[in-house]
Amino acid sequence: MSEIRRMTAGRILPESHGSLARGVPSSAPGTIFTLTLAGGVALGPGEGRTVVFGRNRPEVHVCLGEDDLRVSRRQGALVHLGKKWWVHNHGRVPIRLPGSRLLFENEEPVPLEEGYTPLFVRGSNHREHLLEIYVTGADGRRPAPRHRDITQPPRIWTLDEDERLALIVLGQRYLLHEPRPQPLPWHVAAAQLAELAPEAGWTRKRVEHLVVGVRNRLSADGVAGLTRAEIGEPVGNALNHNLLRELLLSTTLVPPDLAVLDLAALDGDERPQE
Known part of the structure; x- marks a missing residue:
């Protein structure tokens, strides 16, 4: 030896x-x-x-x-x-x-x-x-088995209807499990949202305002990596990337949520042609 x-x-x-x-x-x-x-x-x-x-x-x-x-x-x-x-x-x-x-x-x-x-x-x-x-921990033992205990679900964050739709569109690449996903640019997300809900008045500013509001709310509740002070410059897509990862890890957003995009596309196909 x-x-x-x-x-x-x-x-x-x-x-x-x-x-x-x-x-x-x-x-x-x-x-x-x-x-x-x-x-x-x-x-x-x-x-x-x-x-x-x-x-x-x-x-x-x-x-x-x-x-x-x-x-x-x-x-x-x-x-x-x-x-x-x-x-x-x-x-x-x-x-x-x-x-x-x-x-x-x-x-x-x-x-x-x-x-x-x-x-x-x-x-x-x-x-x-x-x-x-x-x-090993303070008592020198591994955690005891808890085979029959009720499973603790992840904390699911509350989103209103507009926030959820905006974040599904913004984070669709994550929900699609694309390799190395990134959030959609604000203007692209706004354009898609305007197609999904023309009557809702979606603009780049409105999308950004809603998403920043969700980031601030989760940051105040203890989620890390959602403020410029934590990330430092240049920020790039890091804040929205961290937000979307948290929403997926907490199962606040899940892949079946993409159905709203499919339904919207179906509605568009069924509209009468001018």
């Missing part, structure tokens, strides 16, 4: 170990479990304790992407400081965290929350290498 492995004083997890997403055995609070296809380690907390991961199996604690030259030999490290575990990236490619957060080489480390966290490193030929992490 290499020197770097002896330094951990941790426990080796074999390649056959089941996914950490299913939980971990009872352990001291703050214990970190790490796992890849090549196995992993479990290590108790302690100031300065470190778990190194990367491609070079003899020189890391956890081997990741062993046969993929896009993964750095020492891609990153998990370090225990100030009662938390922190993710450091020392590799050339970014590490993707939950929420699509990218951690780049030598950026400030990111703290890990208790429970399960998957990290991804993109390799060659569109491969994605997974590093599973689980940090």
Whole structure:
């Protein structure tokens, strides 16, 4: 066993170990479990304790992407400081965290929350290498099974009829599951809305006013990424993109909502020709 492995004083997890997403055995609070296809380690907390991961199996604690030259030999490290575990990236490619957060080489480390966290490193030929992490909570146990408990639904945001129609049109590319979707431009959305409901007086300004109102309302209720102050300049489509993602993730908008566009097209086909 290499020197770097002896330094951990941790426990080796074999390649056959089941996914950490299913939980971990009872352990001291703050214990970190790490796992890849090549196995992993479990290590108790302690100031300065470190778990190194990367491609070079003899020189890391956890081997990741062993046969993929896009993964750095020492891609990153998990370090225990100030009662938390922190993710450091020392590799050339970014590490993707939950929420699509990218951690780049030598950026400030990111703290890990208790429970399960998957990290991804993109390799060659569109491969994605997974590093599973689980940090035990204050009682050192995984959450208890709750097989029979009632499912908690997502919070669905209240939209009035005009707001809903405007956002369905604005976000139709998201509802269609297009790759890398973007919101429609204001003027395009307004033109489509005017075709759907000619009597409603849809204009670019009206669409923008309604959508900004929804953004402000959700931002005041705790949804992140909906204000210029949070995003910074240039804003581009980021505010509407974040709004539409929240509306889809909360199931406020769902793909069947696109039926209003199909019905409108059908109505247009059935109108008498002049």
